[in-house]
Amino acid sequence: QQQNVENARNLIHKINTSCFEKCVSKPGSDLSQVEEKCIRYCLTKYLSAWNKVSAIYIARIKSDPSSN
Amino acid sequence: MDPSSLSLSNFDEKDKKEIQQFIQNEQQKAKFQENVHSLTAICWTRCIAGNKLTGPQIDATEATCLDNCVNRFIDTQKAVISQVEKMGAH
Numbered sequence: 001q002q003q004n005v006e007n008a009r010n011l012i013h014k015i016n017t018s019c020f021e022k023c024v025s026k027p028g029s030d031l032s033q034v035e036e037k038c039i040r041y042c043l044t045k046y047l048s049a050w051n052k053v054s055a056i057y058i059a060r061i062k063s064d065p066s067s068n
Numbered sequence: 069m070d071p072s073s074l075s076l077s078n079f080d081e082k083d084k085k086e087i088q089q090f091i092q093n094e095q096q097k098a099k100f101q102e103n104v105h106s107l108t109a110i111c112w113t114r115c116i117a118g119n120k121l122t123g124p125q126i127d128a129t130e131a132t133c134l135d136n137c138v139n140r141f142i143d144t145q146k147a148v149i150s151q152v153e154k155m156g157a158h
Contacts, residue, residue: 007101014109044124053108056138067142
């Protein structure tokens with residue numbers, strides 16, 4: 001359980017960093033609608049990437065156990 | 069519950085084994101998560117960060133890139149280990 005919370009926290013932090021980097025290049029006094037949309041897309045995309053990487057990693061370990 | 073009753077010495081061999089196995093499994097799971105986090109961060113930068121963000125989906129090129137990235141990273145790890153081992157053999 002604690003692991004799951006830690007995991008989620010980790011993930012959120014990484015998403016924050018990556019998507020701020022990607023979407024907010026000129027910080028203004030507010031987040032614009034463009035920036036908010038970008039963040040939405042970025043967040044979804046990062047989560048998908050995480051899932052894909054997880055699957056790829058599992059498949060690799062299965063086919064090549066020495067890689068763990 | 070009295071904390072002093074939680075020491076492993078109070079469990080019989082079978083239970084101790086089970087608990088140790090459980091701890092090992094949890095540690096493996098934690099390590100796995102850690103690795104996925106690192107790989108995702110690295111491969112996000114390589115494969116997706118520089119691209120134009122037109123939508124929430126990962127396209128086919130990006131998906132292929134992720135696959136290559138993860139596998140080449142692991143290949144790199146293995147190459148580094150085997151080369152370091154060779155160095156150590158001298």
